[in-house]
Amino acid sequence: MVAAQQFPGCDASAALLEQVNQALVSATPLRIQGGNSKAFLGRPVTGEVLDSRAHRGIVSYDPTELVVTVRAGTPLTELEAALDAAGQMLTCEAPHFGAAATVGGMLAAGLSGPRRPWSGAVRDMVLGTRLITGHGKHLRFGGEVMKNVAGYDLSRLLAGSYGCLGLITEVSLKVLPKPRACLSLSLQLDCATALAKLAEWGQQPLPISAASHSGGVLQLRLEGGEGSVAAARERLGGEQLDSGYWADLNEQRLDFFADPRPLWRLSVPLNTGVLSLPGEQLLDWAGAQRWLKSDADAASIRAIASAAGGHASCFTAGVCDSPFQPLAAPLLRYHRQLKAQLDPQGIFNAGRMYAEV
Amino acid sequence: MSILYDERVDGALPKVDKTALLAELRARLPDLDILHSQEDLKPYECDGLSVYTTTPMLVVLPERVEQVQALLQLCHQRGVPVVARGAGTGLSGGALPLEQGILLVMARFKTIIEVNPEGRFARVQPGVRNLAISQAAAPYDLYYAPDPSSQIACSIGGNVAENAGGVHCLKYGLTVHNLLKIEVLSIEGEHLTLGSDALDAPGFDLLALFTGSEGMLGIITEVTVKLLPKPQVAKVLLASFDSVEKAGRAVGDIIAAGIIPGGLEMMDNLAIRAVEDFIHAGYPVDAAAILLCELDGVEADVHADCERVRAVLTEAGASEVRQARDEAERVRFWAGRKNAFPAVGRISPDYYCMDGTIPRRELPYVLRRISELSAECGLRVANVFHAGDGNMHPLILFDANQPGELARAEALGGKILELCVKVGGSITGEHGVGREKINQMCTQFNSDELTAFHAVKAAFDPAGLLNPGKNIPTLHRCAEFGAMHIHHGELPFPELERF
Numbered sequence: 040m041v042a043a044q045q046f047p048g049c050d051a052s053a054a055l056l057e058q059v060n061q062a063l064v065s066a067t068p069l070r071i072q073g074g075n076s077k078a079f080l081g082r083p084v085t086g087e088v089l090d091s092r093a094h095r096g097i098v099s100y101d102p103t104e105l106v107v108t109v110r111a112g113t114p115l116t117e118l119e120a121a122l123d124a125a126g127q128m129l130t131c132e133a134p135h136f137g138a139a140a141t142v143g144g145m146l147a148a149g150l151s152g153p154r155r156p157w158s159g160a161v162r163d164m165v166l167g168t169r170l171i172t173g174h175g176k177h178l179r180f181g182g183e184v185m186k187n188v189a190g191y192d193l194s195r196l197l198a199g200s201y202g203c204l205g206l207i208t209e210v211s212l213k214v215l216p217k218p219r220a221c222l223s224l225s226l227q228l229d230c231a232t233a234l235a236k237l238a239e240w241g242q243q244p245l246p247i248s249a250a251s252h253s254g255g256v257l258q259l260r261l262e263g264g265e266g267s268v269a270a271a272r273e274r275l276g277g278e279q280l281d282s283g284y285w286a287d288l289n290e291q292r293l294d295f296f297a298d299p300r301p302l303w304r305l306s307v308p309l310n311t312g313v314l315s316l317p318g319e320q321l322l323d324w325a326g327a328q329r330w331l332k333s334d335a336d337a338a339s340i341r342a343i344a345s346a347a348g349g350h351a352s353c354f355t356a357g358v359c360d361s362p363f364q365p366l367a368a369p370l371l372r373y374h375r376q377l378k379a380q381l382d383p384q385g386i387f388n389a390g391r392m393y394a395e396v
Numbered sequence: 397m398s399i400l401y402d403e404r405v406d407g408a409l410p411k412v413d414k415t416a417l418l419a420e421l422r423a424r425l426p427d428l429d430i431l432h433s434q435e436d437l438k439p440y441e442c443d444g445l446s447v448y449t450t451t452p453m454l455v456v457l458p459e460r461v462e463q464v465q466a467l468l469q470l471c472h473q474r475g476v477p478v479v480a481r482g483a484g485t486g487l488s489g490g491a492l493p494l495e496q497g498i499l500l501v502m503a504r505f506k507t508i509i510e511v512n513p514e515g516r517f518a519r520v521q522p523g524v525r526n527l528a529i530s531q532a533a534a535p536y537d538l539y540y541a542p543d544p545s546s547q548i549a550c551s552i553g554g555n556v557a558e559n560a561g562g563v564h565c566l567k568y569g570l571t572v573h574n575l576l577k578i579e580v581l582s583i584e585g586e587h588l589t590l591g592s593d594a595l596d597a598p599g600f601d602l603l604a605l606f607t608g609s610e611g612m613l614g615i616i617t618e619v620t621v622k623l624l625p626k627p628q629v630a631k632v633l634l635a636s637f638d639s640v641e642k643a644g645r646a647v648g649d650i651i652a653a654g655i656i657p658g659g660l661e662m663m664d665n666l667a668i669r670a671v672e673d674f675i676h677a678g679y680p681v682d683a684a685a686i687l688l689c690e691l692d693g694v695e696a697d698v699h700a701d702c703e704r705v706r707a708v709l710t711e712a713g714a715s716e717v718r719q720a721r722d723e724a725e726r727v728r729f730w731a732g733r734k735n736a737f738p739a740v741g742r743i744s745p746d747y748y749c750m751d752g753t754i755p756r757r758e759l760p761y762v763l764r765r766i767s768e769l770s771a772e773c774g775l776r777v778a779n780v781f782h783a784g785d786g787n788m789h790p791l792i793l794f795d796a797n798q799p800g801e802l803a804r805a806e807a808l809g810g811k812i813l814e815l816c817v818k819v820g821g822s823i824t825g826e827h828g829v830g831r832e833k834i835n836q837m838c839t840q841f842n843s844d845e846l847t848a849f850h851a852v853k854a855a856f857d858p859a860g861l862l863n864p865g866k867n868i869p870t871l872h873r874c875a876e877f878g879a880m881h882i883h884h885g886e887l888p889f890p891e892l893e894r895f
Contacts, residue, residue: 103648104755126654155595162601163573176844184753185566185785186825188559188608189833189840190868191852195572195604204600216654238514242536244625244694266696308593310515327595349594364598369586373856374599380851392599 048096048110052169052177052208055094059206060175062087062386069386071202073112074139077148079356081201081363081391091143094208099183102127106166106183108211111143118142127214130158134289143207149199152289153249153260156309156324158215162198169209170197173382183211202388203396204381218248218262220269223284226257226277230322231313233257237325238310245271249285253295253321260285288323295321298332301358303340305329307349314343337361363392371395399831400448401494405873406865409496410475414453417476417498421456424470428463431455440499443484443491444546445832447748447802452479452493459504461581461617468615469585471498477864478583480611482523482554485546487749488830490558490610490866497864500615502553508532509618515593517576519620522553526560529621538623541568544826545734553616559608561826563659563733566784567692570826572607574622580606580614583857588614605852610828611863613856627692630658631702632726635714636683640664640779643685644759646712647783650689653708655701658692660784661733664763667740667778667791674739677732678725680716687714687783688733736780737791744776744793748805752816753787753825765815766790773808775801787825788816814839829867837867838874846871 062069068086072078091112098108102125109118115135122128132152133145146168151160167181170193181187181194197207228236233252240247246263258280261268287293296302298319307314309327314320317340318333333340337351337359344351350364366374374396378385390396403409418432431437432454441449458464471478477497484491484503493499505521508528512518513536518529526547530539543562544550550560556578559571568574577591591603606613637643643662650657663671664685672679679686687709691701702719709717720726732739740747754762763779770777776793790812794805813823813836823829823836837846849868853860869877 101755101757103652104757105651106755149596149601159569159573160596162604163569172848174844174847176848178845178848180845180848182820182822183755184787184821184825186561186570186753186782186787187822188570188826188828189822189824189837190829190845190849191613192559192572192604192608193848193852196601198601198604199596200600215656216651219654241516242513242538242625244628246694263694264697264700266700267694270694270696306592306594306596308515309517309595310512324595349592350598352598366599367589369582370588370599370602373582373588373602376855377600377852380855381848 048098048113049093050110051094051112055089055091055206055208056171056175056177058089059171063173063175063384066384067386068389071147071206071388073141073144074114074137076135076137076140077144080148080354082361082394084388084391086389089206091141091206091208097121098209100125104183105214106211107214108183108209109142110209111141111146111207113142115140115142115145122214126217128217129164129212130154130215131161131164132289133161134291136290142210146198146207146210147200147202153251153285153323156327157248160198162195164212164214165194165198165210166213167211168194168197168207170204171206171208173205173384173386177208181211185213201391203378203392205387220263220265221282222261222268222272223280223282224259224261224272224275224277225280226259226275227255228257229255234312234326241309241325247271250325251288251321251323252326258284293321295319295330295332300332300334301353301355303331303333303351304354305331305340305344305349305351307344307347311347311349314347316340316343361393366393399489399834400450401865405870405876407860407870409477409494409864412453412474412476412496417474418454420470420474421454421467425463425466428467429457431457440481440493440501443481443486443489445487445489445492445830447796448489448492448831450493450495452499453496455499455501457501457504464500464615464617465581465585465587467498467500468581468583471861472584475859475861477861479863480557480615482551482557483525483549485550486554486558486828486830487751488824488828488832490828490830492831494864503551505553505617511536513538516623517593517620518623519618520552522616522619523551526550526552526555533623537626539626540621541574541624542571545737552619552621556607556616556619557609557611558828559826561787563661563782565782566660567656567658568624572604575603575607575619576622577620578603578606578616579618580616582614583859583861591620593620608828610830610867612853612867613862627658629695629698630690630692630726631698632720632729633689633702633705633709634679634718634720634729635687635689635709636680636716637685637687637713638683638715640685640763641760642713643687644756644763644783646687646709646714647756649708649712650705653704655691655704657689657705657784659688659690661688662686662781662783663733663736664779666776667736667780670739670743670778671732671736674742675732675735677728679732683715688729733780740778740791740793745795745797748792748794748809750788750790750792750809750812751824751827752813752821753785754816754819754821756783756786758819758821762788762815762819766812769808769811773804775805775808782825785825786821810836831866834866834869834873835877837869838877843871843874846874
């Protein structure tokens with residue numbers, strides 16, 4: 040067991056609970072904030088700031104258990120450094136979007152990086168959480184074990200909930216060893232050919248862990264044992280690519296993202312072919328995530344995404360009233376009912392995801 | 397404290413007039429198959445946890461989603477409880493019927509709607525068997541990863557409802573990690589799509605919430621699962637140890653070496669001997685414990701990892717390490733593990749299978765405590781363990797024909813689950829709470845947490861008509877359970893810190 044005192048930390052949960060309880064008494068809406076690196080996502084929220092950052096530090100980390108428990112206000116870089124020192128990693132490669140990004144923000148936004156189609160999303164790493172609810176209680180769900188089906192899975196529900204169901208104070212995550220070998224490649228292929236190849240390779244046990252396409256070039260990352268990576272390198276050909284490319288893609292530092300038009304994210308099925316989109320596009324997740332720079336209106340972009348079996352969200356603030364794709368009426372009703380049950384006064388991040396939630 | 401539905405502590409159920417309901421069902425759904433006579437209802441009185449039985453009021457066997465929808469609308473209007481059931485293989489009594497409720501059997505929804513190799517998914521009806529999905533995907537060299545031991549019989553709808561596991565969870569995840577989308581009907585008969593054909597969906601992750609919700613939030617009518625490419629090769633190592641402590645430490649050593657095995661299973665001496673008598677798998681009957689370690693993937697990596705694991709096991713004090721020489725021997729090594737339950741069934745008239753999970757580092761302590769508890773209760777316990785992911789299956793051996801033995805087995809089982817919670821684990825890793833572990837939920841969660849679970853339920857089913865009494869105990873039940881425990885002085889940690 041790596042002792043908690045090796046990681047400077049502070050348990051500020053009592054103060055957070057106190058602030059929530061006072062907000063409940065005075066009916067004050069709260070705006071949850073960590074490093075503020077993802078404030079541009081979702082709808083604007085008004086309210087008193089509930090800052091998680093004083094509640095920080097790794098609570099426990101035992102690499103042989105493949106589990107780390109960490110307070111929500113901990114900087115994501117601090118967690119990643121501790122894992123890296125033990126030869127492990129967060130497989131979901133969550134984007135930071137800024138140096139101040141926190142673990143709580145990672146979970147609340149639920150965004151995952153290039154490894155997503157092969158290794159899962161943030162929610163897939165979640166084993167347990169602690170949550171301050173709209174009833175003014177500090178609760179624990181899930182735990183620090185790989186398998187746990189006792190009660191409803193509120194822990195994974197919180198991934199991507201944007202703070203609308205309460206304040207996440209702590210999370211236990213499954214972590215994995217870093218791969219022994221890693222190599223990135225680029226291949227000159229047009230989009231249709233690249234998607235066809237990815238569909239073919241996806242059905243084979245190849246050690247692909249990232250695949251993006253833009254400007255007539257397919258970028259691939261291979262991760263695994265030395266043998267499988269070398270064999271795949273031999274088979275796939277192409278030129279070697281600087282591995283820093285993937286962080287630039289994930290953090291939206293590539294030239295593509297400098298285009299001044301609004302940024303849209305289309306999430307579509309893996310077997311979606313070439314989509315004719317009104318603007319510049321960059322494909323990630325082997326085609327399942329498509330970034331679009333476009334001035335087109337939300338309705339027409341969403342119509343294309345929906346027709347492909349997916350959905351579209353706007354990653355540029357202030358472009359449309361509902362950055363996340365609107366929900367079907369019955370689904371929205373259950374979102375409201377769930378929100379009303381867990382946060383009856385509606386004090387947590389009201390309207391961040393949808394005006395009605 | 398009985399686990400059968402008790403209106404006094406589990407809440408009053410609506411009074412339903414069976415004759416009137418049957419007449420109305422026949423009028424509104426003339427082509428729906430309905431069972432109502434005592435002899436027809438009898439086969440449905442239990443699921444895989446067969447020591448507990450309740451005869452349902454009616455059994456319905458729909459074949460079309462519209463029938464399920466109309467049935468739910470009627471039940472919602474008339475206030476009739478509905479218990480959903482798939483293949484009925486569940487081990488926690490999650491599909492245990494109610495005398496005042498309808499048992500909704502989804503087993504006739506058996507169509508594999510689509511297998512899509514390019515999209516690496518299969519879209520199936522809820523009654524399709526787990527193994528049938530992998531069989532349908534096999535021509536494309538794809539498979540569906542979660543493999544509960546009942547996979548030849550259990551259906552995917554039940555797998556989703558229970559968040560089923562298997563022996564490959566450490567590397568490939570549980571059911572929740574292998575789903576794209578489910579179609580469900582609410583108790584009001586409203587249709588909801590949770591998840592999507594893409595890798596995520598807008599809104600809250602209700603797919604995660606519904607997975608493992610034990611039929612309490614909605615009825616699953618269709619499931620889209622992810623398919624994976626079959627690993628090119630799988631190799632198995634069998635290591636023998638002269639103590640369970642050494643075997644337990646070896647598991648941590650393998651992980652520390654940066655290796656994630658496809659499967660990592662452990663058995664203690666009683667389980668080894670029972671299996672060897674039954675299957676002749678070639679297990680060392682003198683070993684205190686064995687580890688089965690399967691490495692799968694691309695051939696070059698698997699070969700290198702086998703050498704690494706062999707070195708780790710030897711270093712950890714294994715008295716013998718054997719690698720299956722060929723596919724036949726690999727299958728034989730696994731046959732032993734997969735037949736551990738029936739093998740134990742041969743050395744005891746009855747056995748009771750537990751499902752607790754623990755942090756792996758606690759394994760030596762937990763096994764020592766289980767053997768002490770076993771001695772105190774005078775009942776033998778064989779241990780079979782998904783060592784890689786900390787999921788224990790202690791099998792309590794008893795004879796239901798001996799007066800009091802079932803009650804002693806239940807009491808011992810309860811103590812083992814409470815032990816799992818005490819060391820930071822959970823009362824159930826993959827079998828679910830159902831009715832079986834309803835009392836132990838009071839140990840794992842405090843009243844505020846249970847209240848939050850009831851709030852989630854109320855968001856989807858405020859009248860509590862879907863599978864009443866399962867999964868989440870009432871605070872009233874916990875109060876009685878807690879009082880009973882304190883009275884016997886068996887639970888010294890009423891508000892236990894769970895780390």
